[in-house]
Amino acid sequence: TQLLEQSPQFLSIQEGENLTVYCNSSSVFSSLQWYRQEPGEGPVLLVTVVTGGEVKKLKRLTFQFGDARKDSSLHITAAQPGDTGLYLCAGATDSWGKLQFGAGTQVVVTP
Amino acid sequence: NAGVTQTPKFQVLKTGQSMTLQCAQDMNHNSMYWYRQDPGMGLRLIYYSASEGTTDKGEVPNGYNVSRLNKREFSLRLESAAPSQTSVYFCASSEIDQPQHFGDGTRLSIL
Numbered sequence: 001t002q003l004l005e006q007s008p009q010f011l012s013i014q015e016g017e018n019l020t021v022y023c024n025s026s027s028v029f030s031s032l033q034w035y036r037q038e039p040g041e042g043p044v045l046l047v048t049v050v051t052g053g054e055v056k057k058l059k060r061l062t063f064q065f066g067d068a069r070k071d072s073s074l075h076i077t078a079a080q081p082g083d084t085g086l087y088l089c090a091g092a093t094d095s096w097g098k099l100q101f102g103a104g105t106q107v108v109v110t111p
Numbered sequence: 112n113a114g115v116t117q118t119p120k121f122q123v124l125k126t127g128q129s130m131t132l133q134c135a136q137d138m139n140h141n142s143m144y145w146y147r148q149d150p151g152m153g154l155r156l157i158y159y160s161a162s163e164g165t166t167d168k169g170e171v172p173n174g175y176n177v178s179r180l181n182k183r184e185f186s187l188r189l190e191s192a193a194p195s196q197t198s199v200y201f202c203a204s205s206e207i208d209q210p211q212h213f214g215d216g217t218r219l220s221i222l
Contacts, residue, residue, distance in 0.1 A: 009151070033210055042115070042201050042213030043154070088153060092208070098169075099211065101146075101153040 003027055004091055004102035012108045016078050021105045023089035024071045030092045032065055032072045033099070037086040046074075079109045113137050115214035117202050123220045124192045132187040132217050134202030140212075142205050143185035144169075145177060147198040148216070154201065160185055161207070192221045 007022045023032070031050045035043035047056050049065035049072060056063045060083075062075040076083055086106050090099040118133045136143065141162045146154040146169075156169030158177040166177050174196060176188045185204075189196060197220050203211040 004153075006153075031208075040215065042203070042215050044213070045210040048210055090154075098156070098159060101155070103151055103153040 003093075003100040004089055006087075006089060006102035006105050008105060009103065010106045010108075012110070013079055015080055015109055015111050017109075019076050019079055019107065021074045021087050021089075021107070022071070023073065023102050025091060026070065027091070027093065028069050030069075030094075032069070032092070033090045034063055034072070034074055035088040035090065037088060037104070038084075043086075043088055076107075079107075081109050081111055083107060084109050115202055115204055115212055117200075117214035117217050119217060120215070121218045123222065124189075125222055126193060128192050128221075129188070129190050130192065131189075132200055132202075132219075133184070134186065134214060135184045136202075136204040136212070137183065138204060138212065139182070140204035140206055141182070142207060143179065144203040144205075144211065145175075145185070145187045146201045146203065147171065147196075148201060149198050157187065157200075194221050197221045 005024045033048045034046045037043040047063045052067045052069045054065045060077045064073050086104045088104045089102045115136045144159045145157040148154050155171050157175050160166045160179040163182045178186045200217045201213050203213045205211040
């Protein structure tokens with residue numbers, strides 16, 4: 001059973017378009033992290049959000065943590081081929097940070 | 112800048128064989144983790160070690176054993192490999208309540 005549900009599972013868009021990936025749960029998390037994974041490599045951290053309602057921006061990527069700390073979204077503006085990858089959300093369920101991962105959203109940006 | 116190093120990168124086993132996956136980190140982190148990643152399932156925690164000398168079961172521990180050899184090294188052992196254990200295995204490390212750093216994975220096929 002997946003504690004964190006990510007949607008969509010797969011997203012294919014043209015360069016320059018915008019996209020949003022969602023991460024939802026019925027559980028409350030002390031923090032939530034977003035990772036990007038490329039083929040043949042391990043996940044790499046993009047951002048950590050901690051406070052309900054928090055919004056963080058990383059260049060063209062905007063991350064939001066829900067007010068109740070149960071859900072999060074990742075929005076990419078003007079996507080580029082370099083944004084292609086598997087995007088994973090992960091929620092911390094205890095005080096020292098053991099993570100529950102979503103199944104991931106595969107994003108493909110074509111030129 | 113090695114970070115987290117996993118060996119081997121690829122392995123093919125026959126059902127019933129045993130093997131140990133090695134993981135070493137050079138960031139002086141206290142916590143280390145083993146995950147498996149299967150299509151559509153995201154990363155699932157097999158075992159973790161909050162600190163040197165301690166290990167605990169994660170979500171999917173059956174069929175695996177671990178050893179925290181010292182602060183740097185955390186190994187995962189399959190005593191009698193089964194086809195259901197075909198997966199990509201990732202090791203990660205972190206400080207408590209800090210983001211995890213991942214290795215590049217071991218791709219394991221069991222025939």
